[in-house]
Amino acid sequence: MLVYPSLSFPHFHPPLLIPSPQFPLYPSKEERRKPARKKSPKRTIKSHSFTSKDPSFPTRTEENLNSASSQQSPVGNSTETFSAPQYDLKSLASHIKSCSNFKEFKSVHAVVVRLLDSSVAFVGNNLISGYLRFHELQDARKVFDGLLERNVVSWTAILNGYLKVGRYDELLELLKEMIEDNVEGNSLMYVSLLKYCGNRFDFELGRQVHACVVKGRWNNLIVDSALVYFYSQCGDLLAASIVFSNMPTRDVVSWTTMITAYVQHGQGYEAFSVFSEMQYLGFHPNEFTVCSVLKACGEAKALRFGKQLHGAILKGMYEEDVYIGSSLMTMYIRCGEVSDARVVFDLMPKRNTIAWTSMISGYAQSGFGEEAILLFQRMRRRRVFANNLTIVSILTACGSIESLYLGKEVHGQIFKNLVLENIHIGSTLIWFYCKCGEYDYAARVLETMPARDVVSWTAMISGYSSLGYGSEALGLLNDMLWDGVKPNTFTYSSALKACAKLESVRFGKWIHASVNKTTALANVFVGSSLIDMYMRCGDVADALRVFNTMPERNLVTWKIMVIGYAKNGFCREAMNLMYRMQEEGFYVDDFVRGTVLSACGDVQWESDHASVYCPLSGSLLMK
The missing domain is CATH 1.25.40 (Serine Threonine Protein Phosphatase 5, Tetratricopeptide repeat)
Structure with a gap:
């Protein structure tokens, strides 16, 4: 007699294998003594979604899922009949959903493969969702690729899987394949696509999805919330507020x-x-x-x-x-x-790592470096895990108080745990060593970084520039450009400071020409650095030209311009600019007053007016 072996696995007792007198679960002792017979090809019961290979064998339909099926015994010419294994596809899908661990889920999948020689759409969909629940995207994709019939639920499930792990390129390829298959979306699919568009800032595709939602009348609470998220992520706050205002609920x-x-x-x-x-x-x-x-x-x-x-x-x-x-x-x-x-x-x-890191970062950013270090030491004693942001924060605290010893200790832990590959940590290490005056260590960190971005290069350039190593800073800028890294506003400001300290107007004008090709010229810090460079190099006309074309000026800009005039001997222009500075609402501090007085104290005024207001003393200077 042909016998179906029993399957056992934890916490799963499906009513799938029902023993009967004609089909016992285990063979009798007499049958075990009989010699083995050659088995004929095994017949299997197929899902209602697919046709049977044997036209004389009735296909199981959804209406008779709970009824018993019978067929002739495949052993020899015996006329003995037996009841086929009975199963319910809905209960099978329910068991898939109820699995509490991955081992149990794999066992259920094995039962599904054994009972169904062809895939059933909604059972396959539950298998895909189950694998994604246990973070097994590759296995979920295998189930998806094995489905002979895919519906919108299948596509939505696998798209969600790729969306959650951030594999956007594969998601886009699946989306193209879905469009080629003429699959009509539903509300859940549109929610997934809107999340993808928001995460990738794909405004055009998101607008097309919005059009499909409106055309298909798929608007509901969840879809509208996803639309608000998409538009806000893409920077269109007006469209987000309009969608929000038009939500019925x-x-x-x-x-x-x-x-x-x-x-x-x-x-x-x-x-x-x-x-x-x-x-x-x-x-x-x-x-x-x-x-x-x-x-x-x-x-x-x-x-x-x-x-x-x-x-x-x-x-x-x-x-x-x-x-x-x-x-x-x-x-x-x-x-x-x-x-x-x-x-x-x-x-x-x-308290978790986020709480500890927030407090340490707060101390470091507020100038309380010692308190940040003490809290970090307490965190280590309690064996709380330190993430990358924690390391960046404690290095910032060490740099603020120039604690080279503790910073090197943190560097040793970084090297031990192999987290130097993180660009933010590497850039902060460079800044820390430059702050402590250890430029050789900073250069070594920069050289050993597997990937260098604009922040790491700028940290090194700024470090060299801050203590007067202008030539080295400009050399690093050249290396950075050869490395294919595009400078940002902080890079330009640091390089211009190096030119100012070297009084190298030639390099300064070269950087100015590069800045003119970008939007960085409108930045107030870049503009102020350009004015300072030209003033230190004695080129007052170009400094004034930059000053007049700046769309925004802050207190530093005005101070640089006034002091630059005074140091270059343009005392009348310096005092007039101070008067204009006060009219613009900026405060003239003692440093500016003292600089102008020391440079222009003995200058005789030549003015067409009887008197002019001098902000140095708050009194009238008589002609």
Whole structure:
């Protein structure tokens, strides 16, 4: 007799193999003693989605899934019949969903392969989702490729898998294949595509997806929220607000998406307005909403509103967790209240790496390097994992107080753990060694970095320029250009400072010509560095030309121009520019006054007016 062996695996008891008198689960002792017979080709029961190879064998349909099927025994010429294994495709899919671990899931997949010699769409879809649930994208793709019939659910599941792991190129290839197969999308597929377009800033494709949503009338709460996210990610805040305003219904997710969009674009007060409207309409914010609003408070320096939100958290109006605590610390740090941030940190019942790093970074950015180092040492004693941002923050703290010993110790840990490949850590190490005056170490770090970006090059150029190594700085700029790295505004500013210290107007004009070909000339720091370079080189006319063409001027720009006039002997122009500087609302400090007085104190004024206002003394200088 042909016998089906039993399959056993943990926590799975499917009603798939039902023993019967005609088809026992195990053979009897007498049958085990019989000599083995040659087996005839085995027949299998096929899914209702596919036709049977044997036309005399009825295909199983969905209506009779629970009814018993029978066929002639394939052993010899015996007329004995047996009941075929009974299974329900829906219950099989249910078992796939209920698997709690990957080993159990693989066992269920083995049962599916054994019972179904051809793939069934919705069972295959559940297998794809199951593999993605256990982060096995490659196995999910194998199931997808083996499906003879793919529907929109199959495509959506596999697209979501590639979206979650960030493999956007493969997702785009799948999307092209799906379009060639003329698959009509549904709302969930459009949500996935909108997330992809938002993550890749693909504005044109996202607009086409939006058109498909409108044309197919797929608008619903989830799709509209995805549209708000897409437009905000691509920088079209107006379109995002229009989609949000036209939503017939909203939930906490849609409100939070709009608030986050305003925060990301630096419009904190609009975020506060939407947050207030959300609460007025009876929606209760979740932890993501609160974190976004706290971020807006920090960026807008809205300390009062942040404290009100903190009070609401303490009263239990919002659920407090480690992420809200970290956001509270960041808000206080950005508002300059480092002590309040430390109070929040000390009162947190649980702290993760993000919380520790936020506090260390806050100390380092606020100039409290010693406190940052002490907290980092406490973090190490508690064996809390330090991520890349933690290392960057502690190196910043070491550089701020020029603690070379501890910085080298951190460098040793970096080398030991092989995290030097991180560009941000490498760039911070270069900055740290330059800050401590160890340029040989900085150069070694730059040389050993497997990948160098504009930040790492600029850190080295700035380090050389800050202590007067102008020739080396300009040589590094040349190497950077040969390496194919495009300079940014900070690179140009550092290189121009090197030219100013060398008083090399030739190199300065060469950099000026390069800046003219980019948008960096409109940057106030680049413009100020150009003026300083020309003034130090004695080229007052070119400095004035740059000053007059600058779209924005800050206090540093005015100071450089006034002092440059005075040091180059243009005392009348220096004093007139000081008067104009005050009219523009900029404060003339003692340093500027002292510099102009020392350079122009004995100058005799020649003016057509009887008197002129002098901002040096606040009095009238008589002719």
